[in-house]
Amino acid sequence: MGNIIYNKKLTDEYYLIKIQQKNDAKMGQFCMLRAWDNDPLLSRPLSIYDRDASSLTFLYKVIGKGTEIMSKLKEGDDIICQGPYGSSFPEVKGKIAMIGGGVGIAPLYYAAKEVSKESETEIDMFFSLRGVEILREELTEVSDHLTLKTNERVVSLVDYDQYDYIFTCGPDSLMQDVYKNAKGKKATVYASLERRMACGMGICYVCTCKTEDGNKLTCKDGPVFLASEVFKDE
Amino acid sequence: MSNLNVDFGGVKFKNPIVLASGTCGFGTDLDDLFGLDKLGGISSKGLTLNARAGNDGIRIWETPAGIMNSVGLENPGVDGFIEKYLDFINSKDTVNIVNLSGHSTDDYLYGIEKLNKVKLDIIELNISCPNVKEGGMGFGVKTEIARKLVKEVRSICEHKLIVKLSPNAEDIVDLAKMCEEEGADGISLVNTFLAMAIDIKKKKSVFENGYAGLSGPAIKPIALRMTHQVAKAVDIPVMGMGGISTWQDAVEFLMAGAKAIQIGTASFTNPGIALDIIEGLDKYLDSQGLESVEDIIGIV
Ligand SMILES: Cc1cc2nc3c(=O)[nH]c(=O)nc-3n(C[C@H](O)[C@H](O)[C@H](O)COP(=O)(O)OP(=O)(O)OC[C@H]3O[C@@H](n4cnc5c(N)ncnc54)[C@H](O)[C@@H]3O)c2cc1C
Ligand SMILES: Cc1cc2nc3c(=O)[nH]c(=O)nc-3n(C[C@H](O)[C@H](O)[C@H](O)COP(=O)(O)O)c2cc1C
Numbered sequence: 001m002g003n004i005i006y007n008k009k010l011t012d013e014y015y016l017i018k019i020q021q022k023n024d025a026k027m028g029q030f031c032m033l034r035a036w037d038n039d040p041l042l043s044r045p046l047s048i049y050d051r052d053a054s055s056l057t058f059l060y061k062v063i064g065k066g067t068e069i070m071s072k073l074k075e076g077d078d079i080i081c082q083g084p085y086g087s088s089f090p091e092v093k094g095k096i097a098m099i100g101g102g103v104g105i106a107p108l109y110y111a112a113k114e115v116s117k118e119s120e121t122e123i124d125m126f127f128s129l130r131g132v133e134i135l136r137e138e139l140t141e142v143s144d145h146l147t148l149k150t151n152e153r154v155v156s157l158v159d160y161d162q163y164d165y166i167f168t169c170g171p172d173s174l175m176q177d178v179y180k181n182a183k184g185k186k187a188t189v190y191a192s193l194e195r196r197m198a199c200g201m202g203i204c205y206v207c208t209c210k211t212e213d214g215n216k217l218t219c220k221d222g223p224v225f226l227a228s229e230v231f232k233d234e
Numbered sequence: 235m236s237n238l239n240v241d242f243g244g245v246k247f248k249n250p251i252v253l254a255s256g257t258c259g260f261g262t263d264l265d266d267l268f269g270l271d272k273l274g275g276i277s278s279k280g281l282t283l284n285a286r287a288g289n290d291g292i293r294i295w296e297t298p299a300g301i302m303n304s305v306g307l308e309n310p311g312v313d314g315f316i317e318k319y320l321d322f323i324n325s326k327d328t329v330n331i332v333n334l335s336g337h338s339t340d341d342y343l344y345g346i347e348k349l350n351k352v353k354l355d356i357i358e359l360n361i362s363c364p365n366v367k368e369g370g371m372g373f374g375v376k377t378e379i380a381r382k383l384v385k386e387v388r389s390i391c392e393h394k395l396i397v398k399l400s401p402n403a404e405d406i407v408d409l410a411k412m413c414e415e416e417g418a419d420g421i422s423l424v425n426t427f428l429a430m431a432i433d434i435k436k437k438k439s440v441f442e443n444g445y446a447g448l449s450g451p452a453i454k455p456i457a458l459r460m461t462h463q464v465a466k467a468v469d470i471p472v473m474g475m476g477g478i479s480t481w482q483d484a485v486e487f488l489m490a491g492a493k494a495i496q497i498g499t500a501s502f503t504n505p506g507i508a509l510d511i512i513e514g515l516d517k518y519l520d521s522q523g524l525e526s527v528e529d530i531i532g533i534v
Contacts, residue, residue, distance in 0.1 A: 034503065038479075040296055041450055043503055082505075196294050198301060199502040203259040205279070205308050206294040208287075215287050215308060220263075 002078035011132045015071055018057040025051050027111040028224040031083035032200040040065050045197050047107040059106040085200050087224045093118050094164030099126045099178050101170030107192050108169055112142040126154040163187040179231040189227035193218050236519035237526040242471045242493050243419040247274035247329050251512050254475055254498035255280050255333035260319040275329030280360050282335050283345045285311035291442035295431045300452030302429050304441045312348045335360040350392045357393045362400035362425040374400035377408045384416045396420035402428045410464040422473035424457045450499040451477045465491025481514025491532040
């Protein structure tokens with residue numbers, strides 16, 4: 001009996017996979033997954049969408065060979081999951097905006113779930129998706145206000161003056177815009193980056209990102225960075 | 235429990251399993267995971283005289299049974315390495331191999347001068363880098379160009395010196411013989427194969443540098459053949475590598491004549507693979523009733 005508890009199809013593109021695995025993962029961390037032998041060669045990085053002490057859940061979008069194989073897995077099948085790896089979102093209080101696009105929802109859902117346990121927090125979520133919407137109920141549960149749009153940008157719908165913290169995850173262009181819009185306001189912005197990875201744990205140096213302090217490893221120093229470290233001002 | 239010790243040009247390895255340069259960082263992460271003391275040796279990330287930020291653009295691309303990398307020797311430079319990592323690696327009970335690269339002869343020579351002053355076990359000279367003076371052709375492509383470099387490095391290098399050959403060499407056997415003639419203590423092979431991928435949407439190479447280095451299971455049969463040819467042609471010891479991902483692969487390289495083997499790409503998908511290979515090798519020798527790993531080295 002393998003470790004997959006379920007592998008649920010949400011839409012033609014998006015799946016939720018839950019696996020049995022003891023862990024003490026933190027919000028924003030990711031794992032390296034594989035459910036195949038040598039082809040494709042590398043494991044795939046996926047952010048933790050949800051967890052408890054004995055399970056991990058991932059939200060993934062079918063892109064290519066790896067996620068295609070994953071989408072065919074069934075309850076009771078096996079998947080190898082290494083990690084959790086990487087840095088995490090800080091535990092904060094106050095008024096928080098979570099802004100994301102596509103699978104950027106994944107780490108932000110769990111972050112919202114954790115952060116909302118604090119009584120003095122208020123969480124506004126702004127998510128955009130292409131095509132069909134997913135997870136409205138789940139996202140509503142962990143936020144105070146949810147703005148979930150399809151085929152429409154959300155970055156411009158945010159009142160950036162209101163927030164103490166902003167967590168963002170999505171395409172670089174979206175996160176760069178968030179950083180630019182929040183510039184000079186009181187909010188501290190944290191961004192979760194996506195880069196091609198081989199090992200996920202700091203030994204291969206393929207996932208570097210440029211920062212003020214020189215190159216950093218997205219897998220080990222990140223994926224969560226202060227946005228001011230990794231995004232440029234102009 | 236068989237005897238896994240090997241003597242590699244006068245350096246004692248507790249087992250013939252070594253981590254390959256550029257695929258284990260400076261050993262810190264893998265030490266946390268399983269303890270470097272268990273390994274025969276570690277060849278840490280390729281150094282250049284000065285720190286380098288590496289290449290821009292896509293650094294990794296998959297191909298069936300392989301990866302192409304274009305990391306571009308991102309490293310903290312020789313001084314940065316000495317300051318941050320050398321004592322850590324020396325504190326481990328494993329052979330400390332320092333991998334040195336360069337883009338000019340002077341780069342290598344100044345690097346060697348700095349490394350002459352510190353404690354380490356072996357210098358592995360990576361001659362696969364593009365030689366700026368020769369229009370970017372690798373130092374290790376033409377034997378006579380490589381000879382000039384190896385001769386100069388040998389004349390000042392006070393450490394044990396092994397030369398890491400490029401599979402892109404015009405004649406790898408000739409290159410290996412040259413290294414022996416010039417006084418190298420050993421040879422390691424192979425580095426990555428020069429390769430390419432094209433993005434057909436953008437209609438250009440995937441890599442900013444145009445080409446990248448292919449490694450992983452895809453190269454194993456060729457790397458094995460080259461290891462066999464070189465091991466037959468020289469008397470100095472040979473360290474084999476290229477796509478080794480199981481203990482059976484390791485046994486093949488040993489039988490082909492490698493006195494030790496290095497594990498590269500395989501650590502990316504299973505960071506504990508080196509230990510699995512040590513265990514598998516040990517069990518294999520036991521099952522064959524062999525007392526020592528030396529009994530299979532070069533038997534094919
Ligand atoms: C830290 C991190 C967290 C991520 N979290 C999620 C998540 O929660 N949900 C999700 O759906 N996706 C996530 N991704 C992206 C996901 O890793 C890729 O979509 C996936 O690897 C694609 O694999 P494939 O075999 O289907 O596609 P292919 O295109 O066949 O993959 C080929 C190679 O490119 C890499 N690759 C392709 N697209 C990406 C990408 N966007 N980012 C990084 N590597 C890529 C693959 O890992 C593989 O090595 C994350 C990426 C990173 C770096
Ligand atoms: C990401 C990456 C970085 C590498 N960096 C170096 C390096 O700095 N110096 C070097 O001599 N070889 C380097 N190599 C080559 C490996 O040490 C090894 O020779 C090659 O990958 C073949 O072995 P493998 O198929 O087991 O990976 C690198 C390989 C990879 C995949």
